[in-house]
Amino acid sequence: MKKVISTLLVGVLAAGLITGCNAGTKGGKVALDGSTSMENVIGALCESYESTHSDVSFTYNPTGSGSGITAVLDGRCDIGLSSRGLKDDEIAAGLSETVLAYDGIAVIVNQENPVNDLTLEEISSIYTGEITNWSEVGGADSEIVLIGREAGSGTRDGFESITSTEEICAYRQELTSTGDVIATVSQNPNAIGYASIAAVNDNVNMVSVNGVSPSEESVSDGTYVIQRPFVLVTRSGVALSDAAQDFFDYITSEEAWDVIIASGVVPAN
């Protein structure tokens, strides 16, 4: 009896192995790993691709830009997703980048706050602690509370590099998600924060920067200055699997524009 069962088990396992291999060699799987900020756009792209390629399945780990880049380097995924450009040492390690889209970062304030326009310089001075009171930029006489993201966050990296405030931001709070930032700013009339334009809701106000209000149009024509690239990371010199290459070609083609725009960011090509 035992022998029969174990033979059966071995048979089942072997069958599983074979079918598993089949799926692998067919190249029906695309593994993605990386930026949480890119979850919206990549999710939409996967969906639209799947509608015409039902034999392809996706796995997507929204682990963060850093983890995604490491995952590509380790060969644990096909395409890495990063919401910042690659660093020199990452390119030297054998990675290459393809910009998929541009994401505008909105500067947000509480709804009670009368301030609705700031220059890039004012934003820099606010975040470095040179300007500490809203009255200095045309608001009420109260201390400015700086809300930001945690070290390593793509949004923080993007915001700080554009406003030239890297490593000198005098944050009052460092929060770990876009939602937390928006919730906190909506709770505190003195707060200022930043978040992806696509993620901002009606609970907070977006300020215009240098007189340009953040929108898809102003990001795509480049007049809105606080924006960052969404990058596809691959290993240079290493060919993608057929399925991954096909998906890559699709999302970087004009065909994908509508989907990219619909998810709130601006196509790069």
Next chain:
Amino acid sequence: MNKRSKNANNINKKKLVETAIHGVFLILGLTTVSCVLLITVYLVISGIPAIKEIGLVNFLFGKTWASTAENPSFGILPFILTSIYGTAGAILIGVPVGFMTSVYLAKMAPTKVKNIMNSAVSLLAGIPSVVYGLVGMLVLVPGIRRIFNVPDGASLLAAIIILSIMILPSIIKVSVNALEAVPKEYEDASLALGATAEETYFRVSVPSAKSGIAAAIVLGVGRAIGESMAVMMVSGNVANMPGLFESVRFLTTAVASEMSYSAGLQRQALFSIALVLFLFIMLINATFNFFLKREKEGLV
């Protein structure tokens, strides 16, 4: 003859089953032990390299944490002090409340009140920490901002208040158990000698249960120092040196907030923080066991 051999057969079978069951339990027990060992070994192996690279003194006593800077610095003194201050604050508020509650529950409360309060305490223990954090974020943090007229309420104080509520159930439950285990003869003797009920509870019952109560406090310390989610949502998470109204980062939140995006030495350093936290917890557990052992010996 036949009967006897059947009996012997039965006994043999029973023995066999018992040995088998014994083996299963042993394996299950060993699983737990091996999990602990695995975690310990993993933490030590992945925590040591960063400490070696940064230097133990620079790591433990450095005052700046700038993990993603061009010239990164990895000093975790702010986190260590914040964790200690935060826990101490929570104990300062939570222990008196928890202690008085447990004396009331164990000795004075009428059965009906006791049952209701007991289930309330159990419920408090069962509330997920993210819920504590959410309530703290939406009620406590704005409240502190208004009451103390500070620009922002996310602070060490907010974390202390949340933590002191979170440790109440562990303190109350263990203390009540210790107080209820005090032999009734002690109290009867005291009462017979003319002491009032309150005198008896505080001069006889509490001193006899003091090891158990100490264990309860240590358990509370362990809960407070290990909490991350709720604390992360109300404390602001900036690596400042601790101050009551400062935005601060705990050992736990230092690991949790940067892990998802970390790479290289930063990631290794986060493991080292986890290792430090682990050592703290081991120390606390050892203290807990010490008090628990003393309580057992004291009551025998």
